[in-house]
Amino acid sequence: MANLDENQEFIDKFKRISQESILREYEKKNREEISESSLIVRDAFDQVWKKITGNSYYQPTTTIQPPTAMHGRNNTERSDPRSRKYRALVTFEKIEWVKIRRKMAKKFREFFILKGDVKGVTRPIYQNLDADRLLEVVGETATKAIIKAGKTNTEGELKGPFDILVEGYWEVVFAPQKGQNDTVDAELTWEGQCLIIKRQTDVVLPGFYLEIADNAIKALYDQTPEQGRKKSGYSQEYPYTVIREASRDEYITLKSAGDAIMSDKRRREE
Numbered sequence: 001m002a003n004l005d006e007n008q009e010f011i012d013k014f015k016r017i018s019q020e021s022i023l024r025e026y027e028k029k030n031r032e033e034i035s036e037s038s039l040i041v042r043d044a045f046d047q048v049w050k051k052i053t054g055n056s057y058y059q060p061t062t063t064i065q066p067p068t069a070m071h072g073r074n075n076t077e078r079s080d081p082r083s084r085k086y087r088a089l090v091t092f093e094k095i096e097w098v099k100i101r102r103k104m105a106k107k108f109r110e111f112f113i114l115k116g117d118v119k120g121v122t123r124p125i126y127q128n129l130d131a132d133r134l135l136e137v138v139g140e141t142a143t144k145a146i147i148k149a150g151k152t153n154t155e156g157e158l159k160g161p162f163d164i165l166v167e168g169y170w171e172v173v174f175a176p177q178k179g180q181n182d183t184v185d186a187e188l189t190w191e192g193q194c195l196i197i198k199r200q201t202d203v204v205l206p207g208f209y210l211e212i213a214d215n216a217i218k219a220l221y222d223q224t225p226e227q228g229r230k231k232s233g234y235s236q237e238y239p240y241t242v243i244r245e246a247s248r249d250e251y252i253t254l255k256s257a258g259d260a261i262m263s264d265k266r267r268r269e270e
Helices: 005-017 018-034 039-053 131-138 142-148 207-215 248-269
Strands: 087-104 106-118 122-129 155-167 169-174 186-190 195-196 203-205 217-224 228-235 239-246
Touching: 005 018, 005 039, 005 106, 018 039, 018 217, 039 207, 087 122, 087 142, 106 131, 106 142, 106 155, 122 131, 122 155, 122 248, 131 142, 131 155, 142 155, 169 207, 169 248, 186 207, 203 207
Parallel strands: none
Antiparallel strands: 087 106, 087 155, 106 122, 169 203, 169 239, 186 195, 217 228
């Protein structure tokens, strides 16, 4: 795995490109290196590609088209370019905020952490929001109230309702193995942590893991007597089908049950 300096060096090469023709030429020459780079680099390239061409570089595929249009399907647009791709509109009855200070470029800056109540359950909203992002998320009236209260307090709350696009949850089913080189289960990895998901079984996942699944691609090869083994293209490593929009409570319940099964399995294996 490339270290942070190598990632940044790679990213700097294409971030300087501003013309579509040059970017497409760069992509042709460096396609293999891009596909085999870290998720950080691939995400950065996708951002540059989308900014210049107007479309995402990675076009995910599913086994079937979802029956209805909804935020979170495989080909959804990125609703929050600074964070995760998949969002859902949630109505919060109350917002709780915490103000923190961080030193950046030798100056202290204020950021806000938000969480909110949905049907009596508290769930996270966003972290490390500056004033501009706070305005985008909660609107002018709430932002003014939070910033005003933040002059004398480090935390507080506002009564809603507030309709906010936050990370969504969807019920999906992952496609079966297509060959002996495919893993038995779908394995979605991020920063050393791996979420193992049984194929051909309905599961509930947060949008963050669907984003990882969409960015997980593998190389395809053809074997010919004349040319030998030659790379022919790429495909999504863990294709899935969206069934419906789900809730955070469903995800937590199912994940807790799955964690208990895995813990019991590890104990028996030991």
